[in-house]
Amino acid sequence: MEEVRRKIRAKHYSLRTEQAYLGWIRQFILANGRRHPRTLGGPEVEAFLSRLAVERHVAASTQNQALSALLFLYREVLRIELPWMDSVVRAKRPRRLPTVLSVEEVRKLLSMMEGRTWLMASLLYGTGMRLMECLRLRVKDVDFARGEILVRNGKGGKDRRTVLPRTLEEPLRREIARARVLHALDLAEGFGETPLPDALSRKYPDAGREFGWQFVFPADRRAVDPRGGGVHRHHVDDAVLARALKRARAQAGIDKLLSAHALRHSFATHLLEAGYDIRTIQELLGHKDVATTQIYTHVLNRGGRGVRSPLDGWGSVACGRDA
Structure with a gap:
């Protein structure tokens, strides 16, 4: 988590973004039995995002924020380019x-x-x-x-x-x-x-x-x-x-x-x-x-x-x- 925080600050993200990303990454790890993200993959990410929508009924913008946090974790911190990341579908935000x-x-x-x-x-x-x-x-x-x-x-x-x-x-x-x-x-x-x-x-x-x-x-x-x-x-x-x-x-x-x-x-x-x-x-x-x-x-x-x-x-x- 300290490495995530360091990478976020190196990119000059706002404090609110830092807090939000750290929160989602922490929830993702806890939801998967505290396993290291390197051992997780597409099925775990998709299951996590699906639970947010189906069980917690979060808005599309919230689900997309969680996905952005996980994308940052894998691409910027772990330096892992996984092909399944490109296939993960972002929730469509309703036009209001x-x-x-x-x-x-x-x-x-x-x-x-x-x-x-x-x-x-x-x-x-x-x-x-x-x-x-x-x-x-x-x-x-x-x-x-x-x-x-x-x-x-x-x-x-x-x-x-x-x-x-x-x-x-x-x-x-x-x-x-x-x-x-x-x-x-x-x-x-x-x-x-x-x-x-x-x-x-x-x-x-x-x-x-x-x-x-x-x-x-x-x-x-x-x-x-x-x-x-x-x-x-x-x-x-x-x-x-x-x-x-x-x-x-x-x-x-x-x-x-x-x-x-x-x-x-x-x-x-x-x-x-x-x-x-x-x-x-x-x-x-x-x-x-x-x-x-x-x-x-x-x-x-x-x-x-x-x-x-x-x-x-x-x-x-x-x-x-x-x-």
Whole structure:
């Protein structure tokens, strides 16, 4: 397992991916009587994946994640190219339309929130950032002069720029001022160094103590870095926003089941409704293929893909025999 962890970190996979892969590999080994993976093969992998679907009723995405973990184990760690790996069928993910809030629903939702969680939710809707892109936002990547936010190391390891809502400038300045106070306190107590991506800490040894590298939304307490082992002030936990959104949804009387990602979906859909071209929205969202962005053309608030029902051409319609 230590070798798996080392290989994952050498490829700069995220901490969440590391935790997920280690978990699936551990489950696979336990499910086969703690036998070494070198002694296992296609039948064991297929049986394991089948049990996930049949007995545990996991989603297709979960089953595919387990398969990806096992592929990584055999190809990257054990250096075993087995022909049966290519024949293992990945579960087909169902094509579902994303949850999208109306403008009025977003307004109600945000009106039930306050403080940092309101600001984070407003940024997700106002910029189209993913949840972790927002939480990992660094002070130096907020450009008030140009009215934009630089999203670094987004999905696929890509950087991009997105719009900074003018209405959020002052709240963001206050949040950054709060982060500055916490950073000064950490420095005074002998801490204040933030984790840096990849090998930047070796290339720029003092960069982690500079304020520009600090998180815009720092955690309330310092914690031990699960990878480096040092004590840092990381960004706020994503569960904080999840709980706030759940409360706000109930208070606003919104029946749709939503997560933080629904605000990103709403951002894209509302831009399409406002007449912005799909290529611009693709760039703001950081989609590799415009086909991914085109899904929002199917959720525009027009019903039936913008088609007017022939029944609506009749004017008022009486009900059944009452006519």
